[in-house]
Amino acid sequence: MPDQPTMSDVSMLVNGETRKLRLDVRTTLLDALREHLHLTGTKKGCDHGQCGACTVIVAGRRINSCLTLAVMHEGDSVTTIEGLGTPENLHPMQAAFVKHDGYQCGYCTPGQICSAVAMLDEIKAGTPSHVSADLMAQPQLTAMELRERMSGNICRCAAYPNIIDAISEVAGRKT
Amino acid sequence: MKSFAYERAASPAEAVAAATRAEGAKFIAGGTNLLDLMKLEIEAPTHLIDVNGLAFDKIEATPDGGLRIGALVRNTDLAADERVRRDYPLLSRALLAGASGQLRNKATTAGNLLQRTRCPYFYDTNQPCNKRQPGSGCSAIGGFTRNHAILGTSDACIATHPSDMAVAMRALDATVETLRADGGTRSIPIAEFYRPPGDTPQIETMLMPGELITAVTLPEPVGGRQIYRKVRDRASYAFALVSVGAIVQSDGSGRVALGGVAHKPWRVEAADTALLRGAKAAAAQLLASATPTHQNAFKLPLIERTLSAVLSEARG
Numbered sequence: 001m002p003d004q005p006t007m008s009d010v011s012m013l014v015n016g017e018t019r020k021l022r023l024d025v026r027t028t029l030l031d032a033l034r035e036h037l038h039l040t041g042t043k044k045g046c047d048h049g050q051c052g053a054c055t056v057i058v059a060g061r062r063i064n065s066c067l068t069l070a071v072m073h074e075g076d077s078v079t080t081i082e083g084l085g086t087p088e089n090l091h092p093m094q095a096a097f098v099k100h101d102g103y104q105c106g107y108c109t110p111g112q113i114c115s116a117v118a119m120l121d122e123i124k125a126g127t128p129s130h131v132s133a134d135l136m137a138q139p140q141l142t143a144m145e146l147r148e149r150m151s152g153n154i155c156r157c158a159a160y161p162n163i164i165d166a167i168s169e170v171a172g173r174k175t
Numbered sequence: 176m177k178s179f180a181y182e183r184a185a186s187p188a189e190a191v192a193a194a195t196r197a198e199g200a201k202f203i204a205g206g207t208n209l210l211d212l213m214k215l216e217i218e219a220p221t222h223l224i225d226v227n228g229l230a231f232d233k234i235e236a237t238p239d240g241g242l243r244i245g246a247l248v249r250n251t252d253l254a255a256d257e258r259v260r261r262d263y264p265l266l267s268r269a270l271l272a273g274a275s276g277q278l279r280n281k282a283t284t285a286g287n288l289l290q291r292t293r294c295p296y297f298y299d300t301n302q303p304c305n306k307r308q309p310g311s312g313c314s315a316i317g318g319f320t321r322n323h324a325i326l327g328t329s330d331a332c333i334a335t336h337p338s339d340m341a342v343a344m345r346a347l348d349a350t351v352e353t354l355r356a357d358g359g360t361r362s363i364p365i366a367e368f369y370r371p372p373g374d375t376p377q378i379e380t381m382l383m384p385g386e387l388i389t390a391v392t393l394p395e396p397v398g399g400r401q402i403y404r405k406v407r408d409r410a411s412y413a414f415a416l417v418s419v420g421a422i423v424q425s426d427g428s429g430r431v432a433l434g435g436v437a438h439k440p441w442r443v444e445a446a447d448t449a450l451l452r453g454a455k456a457a458a459a460q461l462l463a464s465a466t467p468t469h470q471n472a473f474k475l476p477l478i479e480r481t482l483s484a485v486l487s488e489a490r491g
């Protein structure tokens with residue numbers, strides 16, 4: 001039995017559209033998005049939770065799509081970079097990355113942007129971080145906070161300062 | 176990744192029944208450790224039982240003034256819970272020092288306790304490792320041991336348990352609640368939860384095959400200044416070299432547990448008593464039985480200094 005692939009049906013709401021797939025149960029959410037739905041905006045860096053390139057937003061929360069199985073997301077809503085904005089109609093975070101040059105090669109960028117969008121919601125909801133001085137206070141929008149909260153997204157090109165500028169601009173507008 | 180049969184458990188009883196029915200079955204919660212290891216075929220369950228549908232996602236007050244944390248409560252939610260932030264800040268701090276925002280959004284309370292070692296030889300399937308392949312030998316002993324255990328080791332394994340959360344749970348005297356296949360439940364104090372490596376380092380906890388963690392309970396809050404200090408190679412998104420979790424009362428008494436030094440969070444009663452006499456005295460008790468290697472002997476002074484910093488912060 002073990003080497004016979006097990007197939008399973010799964011239905012997810014991807015970028016607002018219901019998508020039904022029949023998949024080998026081993027398929028990660030990342031591979032389902034890229035290889036089966038051809039949504040190649042989401043990138044595979046390490047495939048082991050160590051880089052953040054595969055970050056997508058599931059049920060409002062950012063997660064690493066490489067470390068979760070697609071079949072574990074029956075009925076879930078999934079937002080990828082393609083669902084945040086389009087070239088004609090950029091999400092404010094995408095526009096801010098363009099404006100501040102928040103990338104070089106761009107490989108980490110979809111993950112950075114999905115992560116940043118959901119991260120700002122975490123701050124709004126009052127989720128503390130490792131660098132929050134007071135656990136009971138509303139977290140501050142300092143560069144130190146943003147850096148710590150974005151540490152799950154590695155940028156090999158080290159565009160970090162510009163990424164922080166881009167996120168800060170959107171955060172400033174939001175709050 | 177080896178293929179497996181996949182099923183979603185609709186009830187705890189169904190989950191344990193499924194786990195006992197199929198040999199080689201495993202529960203999957205957040206999946207952030209298990210899938211990582213399955214991709215490398217270090218873990219190869221024949222049957223995956225998805226427990227995410229079980230109603231273990233709540234944090235409730237207990238009759239004796241403590242908290243009961245469901246096995247599936249995500250690390251993000253546990254760290255952010257107002258009662259935890261207020262009454263058990265050590266737990267929030269330890270959780271927030273671990274992994275990344277994305278990983279904490281998936282990682283669960285039970286999965287975090289059961290995550291496996293980060294020993295590089297355990298991860299390298301070309302190397303012998305008693306934990307991965309019982310009886311094959313330990314590549315770490317005599318190899319690179321910079322981040323290996325200095326306490327509680329055996330001739331078969333010198334790996335550490337990498338969890339930050341578990342260190343806080345140990346200092347807070349948490350209890351692990353489980354459900355067994357026969358329907359029986361039990362409560363395992365965290366102090367007894369992790370097994371010493373001995374000559375069976377592949378058996379890491381007191382859990383029986385197919386036993387499901389349902390919750391982790393905390394006794395009523397103990398107050399004090401609660402500090403978690405983690406020392407690592409980079410400022411974020413890295414495992415601990417060493418960590419110190421301490422609860423210090425205004426009279427200087429308290430508790431201390433260490434991470435990054437053993438197969439379990441390390442706490443010694445005599446060290447708690449010695450806290451009143453300062454970091455040097457407490458560290459001497461904590462490290463009394465240490466057996467460091469040449470490469471990880473740095474952890475001894477590092478612990479004493481980290482504890483010293485924690486105690487001055489607690490007094491300040």
Ligand SMILES: Cc1cc2nc3c(=O)[nH]c(=O)nc-3n(C[C@H](O)[C@H](O)[C@H](O)COP(=O)(O)OP(=O)(O)OC[C@H]3O[C@@H](n4cnc5c(N)ncnc54)[C@H](O)[C@@H]3O)c2cc1C
Pocket residue numbers: 048049050201202203204205206207208209210211226246272273274275278281282283284285286287288289290337338339340386387388389412413414415
């Ligand atoms: C890049 C990276 C960095 C990390 N950094 C840190 C760090 O700095 N500090 C830290 O502490 N951790 C760190 N982690 C580890 C992370 O905390 C764990 O992967 C996570 O907590 C595991 O939880 P999970 O729910 O995803 O577990 P899973 O992967 O779902 O499961 C882990 C194990 O627990 C078992 N299990 C799960 N639920 C139950 C249950 N209810 N009953 C019985 N058995 C169960 C599974 O069968 C499996 O064996 C890191 C991980 C990654 C990938």
Ligand code: SF4
Pocket residue numbers: 292294295296297303304305306307312313314315316331332333334376
């Ligand atoms: S220390 Fe333990 S986990 Fe590491 S190689 Fe030795 S037996 Fe394996």
Ligand code: FES
Pocket residue numbers: 043044045046047048049050051052053054055064065066067
């Ligand atoms: S590809 Fe998922 S974290 Fe690197």
Ligand code: FES
Pocket residue numbers: 102103104105106107108109154155156157158159
């Ligand atoms: S822009 Fe190249 S990796 Fe970040």
